[in-house]
Amino acid sequence: MSDPIAARPTPDRAGIRVICNDHSGRNSREAEAIDRAMKVLGPEAELRHVKGRDIAGAAQAAVGEGVGTVVAAGGDGTIMAVASALRGSGCALGILPLGTFNFFARGYGIPEDPESAARVIAAGHRRKVDLGAVNGQLFLNNASIGVYPAILKERETVYRRWGRRRIAAHWSVLKTFWRFRRPLKVEIEVEGQRRRFRTPLVFAARSAFQLEHFGLQGADCIRDGKFSVFVAPNEGRMGLLSDALRLAVRQMRLGEDFELICTDRLTIHLRRAQQLVACDGEKFTMRGPLEFEMIRDAFEVIVPEEAKDKVQPGGRAA
The missing domain is CATH 2.60.200.40 (Tumour Suppressor Smad4)
Incomplete structure (x- = not known):
């Protein structure tokens, strides 16, 4: 296996923080997937297991500490909680899909295989995304x-x-x-x-x-x-x-x-x-x-290189 490519954060941000829904960490299959992904991401990546209600707070803490890439390890609910905290921060969202359907990740061509998804995160190709909101959520x-x-x-x-x-x-x-x-x-x-x-x-x-x-x-x-x-x-x-x-x-x-x-x-x-x-x-x-x-342009998500300039699956042309 080749060495992971360093992520490309904004100049004032560095490092990778992986936030895992604690429910996923208790599932042996998903725990193995996280372990495989962490090996690809290498020593600069830090793993945090948190309870579902604490995911947004953990992401906000990562933003406050100057982390360059925050990875949501879980399903779309976990990704949503992390994404909400990254809005307007200059911090990129990485995705390690561990959910049932993974519609958001699949829409951007992010692999469901943990090692392949980790390589996408490490490469660090970003694109801005539009999101919906209801009463601010x-x-x-x-x-x-x-x-x-x-x-x-x-x-x-x-x-x-x-x-x-x-x-x-x-x-x-x-x-x-x-x-x-x-x-x-x-x-x-x-x-x-x-x-x-x-x-x-x-x-x-x-x-x-x-x-x-x-x-x-x-x-x-x-x-x-x-x-x-x-x-x-x-x-x-x-x-x-x-x-x-x-x-x-x-x-x-x-x-x-x-x-x-x-x-x-x-x-x-x-x-x-x-x-x-x-x-x-x-x-x-x-x-x-x-x-x-x-x-509009709620935050930046890390996607495969071939997807960074395509029409967004959830919005306008990039």
Whole structure:
């Protein structure tokens, strides 16, 4: 194995800090992946295991200490927490994908193999990225209200029993759809125009890769630097189950299974004072209304050399 290439931080920053979700560190497969990556990164890289709720704080500490590259070792929720702390800092984000789906990493061509991902980090090729935000909370791939936060809750139970597997994640979707009974009553405001919806799900997407993975429309909207907002019709749980099956076989129908709104800013007005919001697989309780906006050039992410000048999978041309 060749020696790792030194990372290329801004002149006043140096070193690599790897922040690992402590949950990942307890999984033998993921622990082995981290160990393999650290061997590639070499002695200049420092590993920190932290609990999920402390990830953002650990990243902020790294920024304050002048670290040049902070690596998120985990899934999209871990990456989101680290990315939020790096916003505007001049510190680059490296990614060691250890999640179930890894949509953000895969969208930028970052390998899921730990040694290959570590070599990308060591090479240090950066590019600026745009992110979405809801009420100030950044998200990488998507933010949603309705049935999806309920799916996440069920998924935690399934993972505890069966482990973090993609088939288990799909099973949690079916179980939640079967049990879900209460659609939301919302008003969605875009450019001063309000529309009322009774819906089980409002899903704001920022990952073109994720949409294409599931055969959904809206990727071009995301590449134009906007949100693709999906609003599901209120068809009851049998309708949700039917939609889940069509999603699985990539046959979702625009206008029948969902309505698509393309915009770079929207407001969701709620009937209730607070709403559970899912952002990249993490749950947050937020007060309404929910304000969605684009954050341009939020931070820099380290990507493979061939991806640094391509059109961003989640936004505009670099």
